[in-house]
Amino acid sequence: MKSPTFKIILGSLLLTTIFACNKTETVGNAGEASMDQTSMVETSDSISSAATMQVKDKQFIKTADVNMEVKDVYDATIAIEKSLTNLGGFVTSSRLNAQIISDETFNTSDENATLVRKFQTDNTMQVRVPTGKLGEFLTFINDKKLFLNSRNITAADVTSNIKLAELEAKRNSKTSTNISQLKINKDKVTMANDNDSESNYQKISSFEMNDHLKYSTVDIYLKEPKLRIAEIAVTNTKNIDNKYKFNFVYDLKNAFVEGFYLIQRLVIGLVTIWPILLISMVVFYFYRRRKETLKIENSDQKS
Structure with missing residues (x-):
């Protein structure tokens, strides 16, 4: 027996980020180039105010999106994963990709050659960090950057959603009591099943809400600013081909x-x-x- 009010709950829980109290920062070339000690302190304060915001009688679901360039994507990824472990967080996805720009082989002897590979590495990560440690985590990854392309921090106020979920749980319990007092018939069984189903959905929604309140989701994109070169020892295949041709x-x-x-x-x-x-x-x-x-x-x- 899914009421219109229950549908409102589900819709509210899924669209919390739309009705969010957002704080977005975008850093351009000029801003980064002219950053001095004062602006670095302001950036740290900004991270703290957005990521550690607490208001009396309010509850927030916090998320962050960071796009930055680092010296070494692999080393930065390992450092972030270690930091998450220390903070009690975890990685939900990490996709490290090396895009090969060019390959060229140079023969150095009759048997040996060197493969010169130019490539660029990036990594797309999604991590979950305890909400209370979000500011500390963002400060840590901020120290790993060479250049900050963008950073978005969102605090979605879900106080009313939680209150509505509590009221719906009480209403569901009261409905269950009223159904139990009815005479046993086909309609009573159907009503009881629908009410139990609605109660299950409410429990799952509450569990997901509590999970998002406890752990903040952070999307991270890491990229190296310039091409890197790898020198790989290989066999002189041309000479081998001529030898047995x-x-x-x-x-x-x-x-x-x-x-x-x-x-x-x-x-x-x-x-x-x-x-x-x-x-x-x-x-x-x-x-x-x-x-x-x-x-x-x-x-x-x-x-």
Whole structure:
């Protein structure tokens, strides 16, 4: 028995970020280049005020989105994962990708060569960190940056959603009591099932709400500002190919053997078509006899 009010609860829980109290920061080239000690202190304070905001009788679901450039994506990723472990958080996804820009091989000897690979590495991460440690975590990753492209910190006020969920739970309990007092019939069973189903949805929604209140979600995008170069030792394949490309004695022997096999295949082919050959010989024989007979008759007529 899913009421319109219950649907409002689910819709509210799913759309909390839309009705959020947002704090967004975007840093451009000029701002980063001119950042002095004072602005760094202001940035730290800004992280604290947005990520650690607490208001009496208010509850917030906090999220963050950080896009920055680092010296080494892999090292920064490992450092972030260690920091999360120390803070009691965890990684939900991490996709590290090395985009290869070019590959070029240079031969250094008859056997060896060096593969020079130019590439750029980035990583897209999503992590969950205890909400009380969000400001500390954001300060940590801020220290790892070379350049901050953007940072968005969101605190969504869900106080009314939680209150509405509590009221709906009470209403659901009261409805369950009223249903139990009805006479047993088909409609009572249906109503009881619908009410239990609605109660389950409410419990799951409350669990998810508490989880988002306890752990903040942080999306992180890491990228290296310039191409990196890797020198990889490989084999000189060109010289190996030339070494085994042609062998006169071996190829001459194979050619002789292949010629012998070809003769065998021709003989077998001729034997296979022996009826055609026999018929051809008979036809040719009678043709010659006929031709000789005509020649003799013409000679007799002339004489």
